[in-house]
Amino acid sequence: MADIDLSSLSVEQVRTLVASEDLAVTPKLLRRLRRDPRKGIRNLHSQLVRRQEAERKERLRLESMLNFERVLWASGTRRVAGVDEAGVGPLAGPVIAAAVVFPSECPQIPGIDDSKKLLPEERERLAKRIRQQAMVAVGEASVEEIDRMNIYQAALLAMRRAVEQLPAPPEHVLVDAREIPDLKVPQNPFCKGEGLSYSIAAASIIAKTYRDDRMNELDCQFPEYGFCRHKGYSTPEHQNAIRKFGPCPIHRKSYIYLKELCGEYSSVFYELREAVGKARSTAELRRIEERFLRTREQLTPHEQKKLRLMFSRRWKTL
Numbered sequence: 001m002a003d004i005d006l007s008s009l010s011v012e013q014v015r016t017l018v019a020s021e022d023l024a025v026t027p028k029l030l031r032r033l034r035r036d037p038r039k040g041i042r043n044l045h046s047q048l049v050r051r052q053e054a055e056r057k058e059r060l061r062l063e064s065m066l067n068f069e070r071v072l073w074a075s076g077t078r079r080v081a082g083v084d085e086a087g088v089g090p091l092a093g094p095v096i097a098a099a100v101v102f103p104s105e106c107p108q109i110p111g112i113d114d115s116k117k118l119l120p121e122e123r124e125r126l127a128k129r130i131r132q133q134a135m136v137a138v139g140e141a142s143v144e145e146i147d148r149m150n151i152y153q154a155a156l157l158a159m160r161r162a163v164e165q166l167p168a169p170p171e172h173v174l175v176d177a178r179e180i181p182d183l184k185v186p187q188n189p190f191c192k193g194e195g196l197s198y199s200i201a202a203a204s205i206i207a208k209t210y211r212d213d214r215m216n217e218l219d220c221q222f223p224e225y226g227f228c229r230h231k232g233y234s235t236p237e238h239q240n241a242i243r244k245f246g247p248c249p250i251h252r253k254s255y256i257y258l259k260e261l262c263g264e265y266s267s268v269f270y271e272l273r274e275a276v277g278k279a280r281s282t283a284e285l286r287r288i289e290e291r292f293l294r295t296r297e298q299l300t301p302h303e304q305k306k307l308r309l310m311f312s313r314r315w316k317t318l
Contacts, residue, residue: 011040018044025052055110062108065198068188072172073104079135081163081170082199083180085155086115086207090232091242091258092225092251093215094140095151097158098206099166099173100199101135109133112201114194115208127209130202137165138210147254156180162203176200222248256302268295269303276310282318285311 009017014033018025025048033045072080079101087095109129111122118126130136139161141154149157159180163173173180173187174197180187193200212231219228225241225248232238232250234257242251242261251258259265272292279285289311296304 058110068197077171079170081173082197082203083159083175084194084200084203084207086211088151088155091234091255092232094142095155095158096207096211097139097162098203099137099162100202106133114201115204123205123209126205136206137162143250143252146252174200218250265303268298272307276314
């Protein structure tokens with residue numbers, strides 16, 4: 001590049017040359033681009049500077065996320081597993097967990113982050129890179145297990161199964177938000193760990209993409225519910241499908257909200273819920289609240305709790 005006369009090249013030729021993977025963007029090259037009198041070349045310089053700054057920030061972010069792993073690697077602990085789950089919140093489908101173990105010498109994968117912050121296509125791309133560079137395993141807890149033991153315990157079960165499925169047992173486990181029972185290796189739980197630990201973030205991506213694929217498969221069995229679009233979460237489309245068709249075999253029957261959607265609550269509850277939603281003034285809402293207090297003995301404790309929450313939210317909007 002040092003021997004090339006930039007002035008003899010068109011803006012598009014310079015752009016193509018700079019985009020070449022064989023050409024390093026050096027400080028000297030940036031100076032030459034900045035001094036070029038053509039606006040297109042100076043714009044290219046600005047783009048390259050912004051790109052380099054973004055890459056620098058991403059390297060620093062990933063370095064920070066690798067802090068826990070590097071401390072363990074430096075102490076001689078080689079197989080450090082990050083563990084996370086996907087699917088605690090949905091009304092349908094299994095809960096999936098993933099365990100990911102990176103070798104200490106592997107290069108960083110730009111973009112790894114909490115799966116909830118990533119677009120579907122980004123998650124798919126990163127999941128492929130993670131599987132290429134790391135040791136990966138997945139664990140699952142079924143809908144039947146969720147209904148039998150509750151979603152929290154089922155998620156822990158899926159996490160333990162993911163760790164146990166690793167080709168080689170980990171020497172240390174980093175896990176999101178909780179400790180996994182019945183593991184014989186040390187573990188550290190981190191609140192919002194998918195945003196703090198590189199390995200946990202990678203596990204969140206694997207778990208999310210794996211579960212999305214499972215829900216796409218289940219959509220073929222139960223197409224009327226639209227699982228390929230909402231993945232079992234409580235979207236308006238999903239709620240309407242449950243009201244119309246009722247729950248299917250992969251719905252979590254232990255979730256009380258399903259009973260509300262299926263019209264199994266008391267008539268008083270539905271009347272009050274509709275009235276709260278239609279209230280247009282504080283005076284009107286106060287009258288509805290007084291009615292709620294008079295009729296609450298006709299409501300179950302759960303129905304009362306739901307209505308109190310609705311009142312609280314509606315007061316804030318009026």
